[in-house]
Amino acid sequence: MKSAPPIDRMTEPGIEDRIADLLGRMTPGEKVGQLSQVNAAGGHIPEDYAHAIRQGWIGSVLNEVDVPTVNEIQRIAVEESRLGIPLLIGRDVIHGFRTVFPIPLGQAATWNPDRVREGARIAALEAAASGVNWTFAPMVDIGRDPRWGRVAECLGEDPFLSSVLAAAMVRGFQGEHLDAPGAIAACAKHFTGYGASEGGRDYNTTDLTERALRNVHLPPFRAAVEAGVATLMTSFSDIDGIPASAHRHLLTTILREEWGFDGLVVSDWESISQLAVHGLTGSDRESAFEAAMTGVDMEMASRCYIEQLEALMEEGVVPVSRVDAMVANVLRVKLRLGLFDDPYCHPERLPEIGNPDHLEAARRAATESVVLLRNGERDGSPVLPLDRDAVRRLAVIGPLADEPAEQLGTWVFDGDPALSTTPLQELRERFGGAMEIEYVRALETTRDRGHGGFDAARTAVGGADVALLFLGEDAILSGEAHCRADIRLPGAQEALIHHLADTGTPLVLVLMTGRPLALEAMVDRVDALLCAWHPGSMAGPALVDLLFGDASPSGRLPVTFPRVTGQIPIHYAEKRTGKPATPESFIHIDDIPAGAPQLSTGNTSFHLDVWYRPLFSFGYGLGYTSFHYEHLACSAPELTMDGSIQVEVDVVNTGARAGDEVVQLYIRDPVASTTRPVRELKGFRRVHLEPGERRRVAFELTAADLAFWGRNNTWSAEPGHIDLWVGGHSDASLHTHIHLVSP
Numbered sequence: 003m004k005s006a007p008p009i010d011r012m013t014e015p016g017i018e019d020r021i022a023d024l025l026g027r028m029t030p031g032e033k034v035g036q037l038s039q040v041n042a043a044g045g046h047i048p049e050d051y052a053h054a055i056r057q058g059w060i061g062s063v064l065n066e067v068d069v070p071t072v073n074e075i076q077r078i079a080v081e082e083s084r085l086g087i088p089l090l091i092g093r094d095v096i097h098g099f100r101t102v103f104p105i106p107l108g109q110a111a112t113w114n115p116d117r118v119r120e121g122a123r124i125a126a127l128e129a130a131a132s133g134v135n136w137t138f139a140p141m142v143d144i145g146r147d148p149r150w151g152r153v154a155e156c157l158g159e160d161p162f163l164s165s166v167l168a169a170a171m172v173r174g175f176q177g178e179h180l181d182a183p184g185a186i187a188a189c190a191k192h193f194t195g196y197g198a199s200e201g202g203r204d205y206n207t208t209d210l211t212e213r214a215l216r217n218v219h220l221p222p223f224r225a226a227v228e229a230g231v232a233t234l235m236t237s238f239s240d241i242d243g244i245p246a247s248a249h250r251h252l253l254t255t256i257l258r259e260e261w262g263f264d265g266l267v268v269s270d271w272e273s274i275s276q277l278a279v280h281g282l283t284g285s286d287r288e289s290a291f292e293a294a295m296t297g298v299d300m301e302m303a304s305r306c307y308i309e310q311l312e313a314l315m316e317e318g319v320v321p322v323s324r325v326d327a328m329v330a331n332v333l334r335v336k337l338r339l340g341l342f343d344d345p346y347c348h349p350e351r352l353p354e355i356g357n358p359d360h361l362e363a364a365r366r367a368a369t370e371s372v373v374l375l376r377n378g379e380r381d382g383s384p385v386l387p388l389d390r391d392a393v394r395r396l397a398v399i400g401p402l403a404d405e406p407a408e409q410l411g412t413w414v415f416d417g418d419p420a421l422s423t424t425p426l427q428e429l430r431e432r433f434g435g436a437m438e439i440e441y442v443r444a445l446e447t448t449r450d451r452g453h454g455g456f457d458a459a460r461t462a463v464g465g466a467d468v469a470l471l472f473l474g475e476d477a478i479l480s481g482e483a484h485c486r487a488d489i490r491l492p493g494a495q496e497a498l499i500h501h502l503a504d505t506g507t508p509l510v511l512v513l514m515t516g517r518p519l520a521l522e523a524m525v526d527r528v529d530a531l532l533c534a535w536h537p538g539s540m541a542g543p544a545l546v547d548l549l550f551g552d553a554s555p556s557g558r559l560p561v562t563f564p565r566v567t568g569q570i571p572i573h574y575a576e577k578r579t580g581k582p583a584t585p586e587s588f589i590h591i592d593d594i595p596a597g598a599p600q601l602s603t604g605n606t607s608f609h610l611d612v613w614y615r616p617l618f619s620f621g622y623g624l625g626y627t628s629f630h631y632e633h634l635a636c637s638a639p640e641l642t643m644d645g646s647i648q649v650e651v652d653v654v655n656t657g658a659r660a661g662d663e664v665v666q667l668y669i670r671d672p673v674a675s676t677t678r679p680v681r682e683l684k685g686f687r688r689v690h691l692e693p694g695e696r697r698r699v700a701f702e703l704t705a706a707d708l709a710f711w712g713r714n715n716t717w718s719a720e721p722g723h724i725d726l727w728v729g730g731h732s733d734a735s736l737h738t739h740i741h742l743v744s745p
């Protein structure tokens with residue numbers, strides 16, 4: 003493939019004519035008004051706000067979810083403004099609305115586009131029933147730094163996985179037709195590179211090459227655009243000396259000219275006025291000029307456009323045609339949403355918010371999102387699943403066992419903790435009559451450094467057949483501007499685990515977390531470890547199903563777990579480097595003999611004080627059964643530039659239980675015009691296998707799948723040898739290869 007094909011857009015007769023008609027009748031002030039998004043007053047309508055809507059000075063409102071208020075501001079817009087243009091009502095509907103699904107990183111751990119789509123669909127239905135017609139999701143930034151608080155909101159570290167799931171989320175929010183009841187406009191954000199913020203500190207600088215942008219950061223945005231995403235949001239970050247909200251190359255050359263995007267680009271919160279804070283501009287006037295001329299259509303929260311753009315237009319500094327194009331992008335989304343036909347919210351036409359079906363879907367998503375990272379043995383048998391008949395006394399420990407709000411995670415403005423079922427509630431409900439359940443919180447929060455509750459916890463654990471520890475991170479520790487420099491378990495949680503570990507009672511650690519954590523210091527002290535992310539409303543039922551074997555864990559890591567924070571960045575698709583570490587070349591600090599100041603440490607790429615591999619690799623996750631892979635074969639030894647090839651493998655459930663496996667296909671281009679990652683995910687499939695069942699799983703590969711932004715600065719697949727691996731994680735060893743051949 004020489005270049006990515008143009009996006010095949012449906013032609014929408016009528017819409018462009020209506021846009022032209024409206025533009026022809028708009029005053030300069032009304033045009034600029036369409037480009038302005040203001041924060042809601044929250045459940046009431048002050049007169050100056052109503053006046054601004056009447057005058058056509060507001061194109062969109064964010065954060066209004068009170069239905070009568072939404073309907074009244076829409077009424078003012080369509081009945082009392084001169085041109086009757088309805089409002090976009092925006093809201094951060096990130097992983098559910100009242101019914102909360104796992105955080106996006108947890109949804110990514112399902113490796114299940116259908117599940118992700120279902121979650122977005124339900125979020126859209128509930129949000130639409132509250133007056134929202136535009137969500138600021140999905141967040142598709144590549145998250146390779148778990149210190150960054152927003153890693154919770156992304157779909158993981160990998161461009162391919164993120165792309166597939168980004169498209170699924172867009173389709174879920176937007177449905178089949180944007181103007182159908184319950185469909186809302188999606189927004190792929192933050193365009194782009196935000197996830198690469200230096201040091202994992204939010205809003206920080208990034209320094210991204212065109213190659214890194216093209217190969218790593220842009221693919222999920224492209225996938226969202228191909229899935230028909232209605233809008234994009236710019237990033238706060240500085241990409242390469244130019245902040246994203248004034249980046250012509252990204253916003254115009256790539257997005258509009260190469261990809262053919264004709265939707266709306268909104269700034270992030272005040273990111274236009276912040277161009278001056280970055281030092282790119284000296285005034286709001288210059289900021290308005292830069293953002294408008296480079297490709298930002300609508301300004302969120304700050305007032306550079308509304309206060310400066312009309313004058314800039316009248317003076318001829320910003321051409322009227324430029325502003326018209328921006329307004330057209332806004333109107334196009336409003337027309338596609340059908341707002342001109344009916345701008346009002348009709349909750350009675352939509353399913354009830356928080357209904358049992360929605361909660362059941364949240365439970366499915368939570369169940370599939372949990373990743374079993376460790377399952378040790380006691381008396382020759384795996385600790386999990388627990389045998390309900392053998393557990394007479396159960397100790398439940400930790401500050402996250404019974405916290406309806408914490409289990410929802412970050413970015414849940416509308417999440418309803420009253421819909422939550424906590425693990426402790428579910429355990430008591432299901433087993434209260436059959437086993438003795440003792441709960442000791444031990445720590446007030448996950449950040450608590452006190453040891454005051456340790457002894458009570460130890461007594462409870464010591465007297466129990468098994469202990470369930472619900473630890474991790476409070477919801478507040480991840481999300482926007484909630485970054486951490488040290489990603490071990492916060493507070494005294496590690497000390498608590500050590501305190502409980504020698505009681506002899508099996509310890510099952512359930513981690514609720516917004517990010518991968520650095521667990522090396524304690525992972526060997528627990529018998530089993532489940533990473534549950536922040537699972538959402540149905541944490542309790544999902545986790546109890548998994549702990550007691552009513553469901554088998556099937557989540558897989560969408561991000562690498564480092565051993566220690568200092569290993570970051572560490573991700574599976576690393577480059578080989580000129581001097582890759584090997585088991586033979588690695589030397590640990592403890593093994594350096596005293597008095598050997600000139601000792602060669604092998605001159606390969608590793609830290610002296612930690613094993614060079616991660617603690618848990620991308621794609622990894624256990625279940626209650628085992629899978630064997632064999633008979634990997636390709637339909638032909640050669641792949642032509644315009645052909646395709648089938649890569650097939652047998653997957654066998656070799657255990658005694660049914661389970662889901664996520665079959666993963668990785669490639670490597672070992673010699674290319676630019677250096678390539680050691681592995682790249684190119685396909686995955688979730689399959690359910692009964693005990694003993696064998697399934698032949700096939701992936702199709704084309705040259706387009708092997709293409710990358712190479713030395714000649716175009717997308718191309720380069721002829722030559724391509725390695726392939728198929729298996730259950732990114733370290734899979736079953737290998738074959740093909741040759742990509744030129745015509």
Ligand code: NOJ
Pocket residue numbers: 094138191270271482
């Ligand atoms: C700032 C965040 O970066 C963005 O993701 C969010 O959508 C807006 N605020 C609106 O709340």
